[in-house]
Amino acid sequence: MKLSFRLLAAALPLLLAACAHKEAVRPQADYTVLLDQQRAREHQLAKADHWVLQGKIGVSGQVNGKSDGGSGTLTWTQNGDSYEFVVRGPVGSKSFRLSVTPDGAVLDGLDGGPVRSPDAESLVEKALGWRVPLRDLRxxxxxxxxxxxxxxxxxxxxxxxxxLTQDGWNVTYPAWNTTREPAVPNKVFAENPPNKVRLSVESWSFQ
Incomplete structure (x- = not known):
């Protein structure tokens, strides 16, 4: 009897630890369930084409073998298929306004006056030395x-x-704004070595 009591006393802490471990570990939902939830988010946001994002942007990388980059505050105004991308950099760095419509893009604020192109991505790459996947970034x-x-x-x-991995870019989401429904990212980091784009969102405004 004493032996059985001693064995029970010795085993009790192990049993309690095992129960605590089982309670602490919560398996993630099935991938199919998570993908269905993502599809529901995408459906909800599919028509969200009028919004304003304010935050910060940082770009680094190489274009044609030349390293370049920059950073600044960002105001991104989306109006349907058109948008305006305003970046204000620190003193001595690049500040510009990129206006894009279905008819083409105009980059203003740099030396030499406004520059136009049918394609926004190639315009930014040529004028600024920034490789930014604008089409997918939206x-x-x-x-x-x-x-x-x-x-x-x-x-x-x-x-x-x-x-999220797409078109050769690896996009990570370190932080989300879960106070909104559906949730939207607070940080978006996109990388296609050696090129990187980092967005830190300070506010979202949906119309």
Missing amino acids: AWVLGLRADSGPAELKFGPDGLPAT
């Missing part, structure tokens, strides 16, 4: 997959996208 900044091709998603413990 979707990625909302935490959505772009319609440009296959995409791979991985989800975090909160059930929201943690990484």
Whole structure:
């Protein structure tokens, strides 16, 4: 009897620890469930084409073998298929306004006056030395997959996208604004080595 009591006393801490471990570990929802939740987010945000994002942007990388980059405050105003991308850099750095419509893009604020091009991405790359995936970024900044091709998603413990891989870019989402419904990202980091784009969102305004 004494032996049995001693064995029970010795085993009790191990049993309690095992129970505590089981309670602490919560398996993530099935990937199919998370993907369905993502599709629901994408459906909700599919018509969100009038909004203003304010925050900060940082760009670094190489174009034609030359390293370049920059940073500044960003105001991104989306109006349907048109948008305005205003970057104000620190003193001595690049500040500009990029206005894009279905008819083309205009870059203003740099030496030499306004520059125009049918394609916004090539215009920014040529004029600024920045390689920014503007076509896809409109979707990625909302935490959505772009319609440009296959995409791979991985989800975090909160059930929201943690990484998105598409068109050669790896997009990570270190922080989300979950006070909104549906949730939107607070940080968006896109990388296609050696090029990087980092967005830190301070405020969202949807119309």
